[in-house]
Amino acid sequence: MKASLNARTIIVALVVAGLLLLPVYTTLSGNVFGLTLFTRIIIYALAAASLNLIMGYGGMMSFGHAAYLGIGGYAVGILAHEGIGSGFIQWPVALAASALFALVIGALSLRTRGVYFIMITLAFAQMAYYVASGLARYGGDDGLTIYKRSDFGGLIDLSNRVQFYYLCLGCLFGGIYLIWRIVNSRFGMVVQGLRSNERRMQAIGFPVNRYKLVCFVIAGTICGLAGALLANNTDFVSPAAMYWTRSGDLMVMVILGGMGSLFGPVLGTIAFLLLEEALSQFTEYWALIMGPLLLLIVLFARGGIDGMLGRARRG
């Protein structure tokens, strides 16, 4: 992270300032919708940033990342349904459940490479989807309504839109700071080395799979936090949150923003969800434009938004 004044630094600074000041604007103008929209964007940006940690820095193309959104969400939803409303219990459980899931599927999936890895992570996420669909006690296919948001005592009131927005934003910045620290640590350097040349790293003597697994679990845990936030944001959690197209959305957000760039996923998520919102205002058939647009981005704009902002020191 060189702090020189270039297009990237300016854009990132503007976006950060914009996100920080947004509630001021929406409160003054009474634009509740804008605040809800951006709360959603920020939560997805956190999920995308966690995916970027394994996909962009670690070279692990997980096609099942939405599973953690669902697991984090269901942890909150199920505990709330059973009468445990305290966020101090719900959220750690959400994180722990996501970490455990990541540990199990990571240990199995990381035995495979390339497309096989893409497919096996997809398969595990679909399994989670079907498990959630089968939870008849918790709504099954129809999903589970959360009647009361996580209760953090007097500390913070999640029902207050502005407070909730700043909580989400804090989680996003915290998540990105954590990822930044990880990427620039010795651990992060090893993981990025694995992306470049796994065989060489193994020859040097690093326990390759253990490093990858730890990275995979960290990313899953961060995404589980996004899941807990998302469930609180919509007061609802359903199997659809884990469906494979949702994992595809997350991948699109990361690639659109630029893989292996710290703020790329945030920019990508903002671009993707705002575009989706704008196009769906304009026409019911927004995907008719979005689909070919994605194709064009892949064909002509490699490196995503971050790539357009000039060459970066990757990682």
Add this chain to the structure above:
Amino acid sequence: MLLVVEQFLNGLQFGLLLFLLAAGLTLVFGIMDFVNLAHGSLYMMGAYFAATFVVWTGSFVLGCVLALGATLLLGILLEFVALRHLYGRDHLDHVLATFGLILFFNDAVRLIWGPAGLALPLPPWLTVPFQIMPGVYYPAYRLAIIVVALLVALLLYLVVMRTRIGMLIRAGASNREMIGALGINIKLLYTLVFGLGAALAGLAGLMQAPILTVQIGMGENILILAFVIIVIGGIGSIRGAFLAAIFVGMIDTLGRAFLPDLLRQILSSAAASTAAPALSSMLIYLLMAIVLVVRPEGLFPAGRR
């Protein structure tokens, strides 16, 4: 006994249908090294084309033939306009681009045919039950699917193993650069293979259409199944795809049919009826996970590149 035979045939029929879909996918993957998520969209387009053309022409067979041709052309067009520029790129680029195509096709279908599903009625001569054993009847149409799919599988085998084109396809699967260097028009071969894959997906879609409703998103669930099959079978291997498809079709169908009763033996009936559907949906993914853990390259890995 009757039920067992019937479910067994259903499993075979579903498996063969999955094979048609997986064969195209594994060909495209094995030869062009291209991950095509939009394969399910071609399956859907085949079904929609069939539903339209059968009404237009008034003939089931003629409509299906036209639909097959239309899917073939659509596949070739798609390859020519967009996808050929993506060969040799990162797999992730393929995933993203074809994910965009799925979005596009779903909304295009919604725009053209409307959000409600279509039905493709069968002609009377295909609705009669067929006596396969004394006292055992099976729907003629499902039997027809089995026969057609087996014939196509045989044809595919003959084309790939016995003709010059097939030789090129196999050569392309084992070493792409080399057959290009030997002066083969590799671009034409790629377009041809993609068209073939699209036609196979369209065939699967149009044959499935009279059994299920023709609807948006019908290709997505089955696409994942097809991916599971080629991963289990070993990417690029048609033989692996065939065996894995039959296996997956059987497990899925038999699991759905008999798992609830089996679970009822051990669990309370209420618990069984909630657990069984989820468990039978999971069976295939569980199978794939086990296969990949034991043999990370699939059961029948194609020749190493």
